[in-house]
Amino acid sequence: MSRLNPILAASAQSIEAYQQAITQSTEAVVQWLQQPEMYQGKTVAELRERIALDFNPQGLGNQAAIERAVEFFLKDSLSVHHPQCVAHLHCPSLVVSQAAEVMINATNQSMDSWDQSPSATIIEIKLIEWLRAQVGYQAGDAGVFTSGGTQSNLMGLMLARDAFFARQGHSVQQDGLTGDLRKIKVFCSENAHFSVQKNMALMGLGYQSVTLVKTDEFARMDVNDLAAKVAQAKANGEQILAIVATAGTTDAGAIDPLRAIATLAAEHQIWMHVDAAWGGALLMSEKYRDYLDGLELADSVTLDFHKQFxxxxxCGAFLLKEARHYELMRYQAAYLNSEFDEAHGVPNLVSKSLQTTRRFDALKLWMSLEALGQQQYAAIIDHGVTLAQDVAQYVTEQPLLELVMKPQLASVLFRYRPQQLAAQGENAIALFNQQIGDALLESGRANVGVTEHNxxxxxxxxxxNPTVSLDDIKVLLALVDKTAQQLLNA
Structure with missing residues (x-):
């Protein structure tokens, strides 16, 4: 039995097996971190052919299983920390966050009841209180850690829906949806995250319930168009559940005019949810915090920490301005959040979450805040925003590159525009830029995003990546140019 994996426990055999497995894994990660390639460059077909499961009836043992994971997973993983891995909102992680994962995984606390996660529950509550203060909410602990932006946005939209019906004397929780559901609408910008549509479909209201509002030249919601569409909806007898503002759109990093939207929402008594999954990082900023002016007026807020935190x-969070709205989703189970517990002040977080069993992801943020301190955290967040501005300036100075939009957060939209393709029209230039992105990833040397704007x-x-400099990006853009020239010559 010693060759097999014992349960993690206090026995000498278990502790020895744990130490050996962790040491073997961390040594492999250290070796992987030092490989020069961003990606080994295998295609989908090659990976399908290469990766095979080996569920041996007798078991392989920990050492062999880890060796196979290194060979078939780790070696072919994308190096998110690589300076030329810049395609997505996919961040390198803090060392202290990795340390937190060791404790989270080993202790395996479940955040649905205090007696499954005693210290963890209190730490999460205190972090929620702190996050609310950063947003500008009144003192309280209405909020919860989530799996990320999609789940947080679902919570905001669901509570907006249930609050809307509650004002009409109807409980969705008890009696379900009622009335002409095709008349129910949610407003968001045409650049809002796709999870608005996805979540409205999950709630049974469909994509048709989402009205897209026009955006300005900087991809921000046009408040005049919002006002016009709200007025038109009311004239049509439609009922507006919520306005979803975005603080940091996926591509442009655009932040909608939060204060103006909040003013309009309050005038019409419409729930305002802010998806600040990306831009919420500016809560920590020393230079750009004012970009989030008006966030404190929102009824609910989405934050993500696996982006620029x-x-x-x-690792994400959902914050709710008024705790009373949590009553709309509260469910009592004797085995988790009994009346007896509540009467004795026991905090069972299951009432605040869409999940039951839930990881203690809050530990990562807590340890990071303590390890870095607010000043250093602000510096690494601000670095990306400032770097984007410097890169944009550099792009404008290159004859074959065209800046598509002035940066707002930490993203730069540009395209390669060779003279010989200009005469062939926009479709030819579009296809060429797609080919550049594909060729870079296939080479394993860079991962650059390909998207559309207007x-x-x-x-x-x-x-x-706070370790990336302007010089690193100049190297990347030189690689873009070299790749483009190879494609043109081919």
Missing amino acids: FQTIS GVTCLKLTLL
Whole structure:
């Protein structure tokens, strides 16, 4: 039995097996971190052919299982920390976040009841209180850690829906949806995250319930168009559940005019939810905090920490302005959050979450805040925003590159525009930029995003890595140019 994996426990055999497995794994990670390639460059077909499961009836033992994971997973993983891995909102992680994962995984606390996670429950509550203060909410602990933006946005939309019906004397929780559901609408910008549509479909209201509001030249919600669409909806007898504002759109990093939207929402008594999954990092900023002006007026807020807070996936939070709205989703189970517990002040967080069993992801943020301190945290967040501005300036100075939009957070949208393709039209230039992005990833040397802005296909640099400098990006852009020239010559 010693060759097999014992349960993690206090026995000498278990502790020895744990130490050996962790040591073997961390040594492999250290070796992987030092490989020069961003990616080994295998295609989908090659990975399908290469990766095979080996569920031996007798078991392989820990050492062999870890060796196979290194061979088939680790070696072919994308190096998110690599300076030329800049395609997505996919951050490198803080070392202290990795340390937190060791404790989270080993203790295996479950956040659904205090007696499954005593110290963890109190730490999460205190972090929620702190996050609320950063947003500008009144003192309280209405909020919860989540798996990320999609789940947080679902909570905001669900509570907005249930609060809307509650004002009409109807409980969705008890009696379900009622009335002409096709008349129920949610408003968001045309650049809002796809999870707005996804979540409205999950709630049984469908994509048709989402009204898209026009955006300005900087991809921000046009408040005049919002006002016009709200007025038109009311004239049509439609009922508006919520306005979803975005603080940091996926591509442009655009932050909607939060204060103006909040004013309009309050005028019409409409729930305002802010998806600040990316831009919420500016709560820590010393230079750009004012970009979030008006966030404190929102009824609910989404935050993500596995973006520009540099936490390991997954780590997010949902904040609710008024705790009374949590009653709309509260469910009591004698085995988790009994009346007896509540009467004695026992905090069981299951009432605040869509999940039951839930990881103690809050530990990562807590340890990071303590390890870095607010000043250093602000510096690494601000670095990406400032770097994007410097990169944009550099792009404008290159004859074959075109800046598609002025940066707002830490992303740069640009495209390669060779003279010989200009005469062939926009479709030819769009296809060419797609080919550049594909060729870079296939080579294993860089991962650059390919997206669209106002119908223009462009390349995207998402500059979340605080160790990346302007010189690193100049090397990357030289590689873009070299790749483009090879494609043109071919």
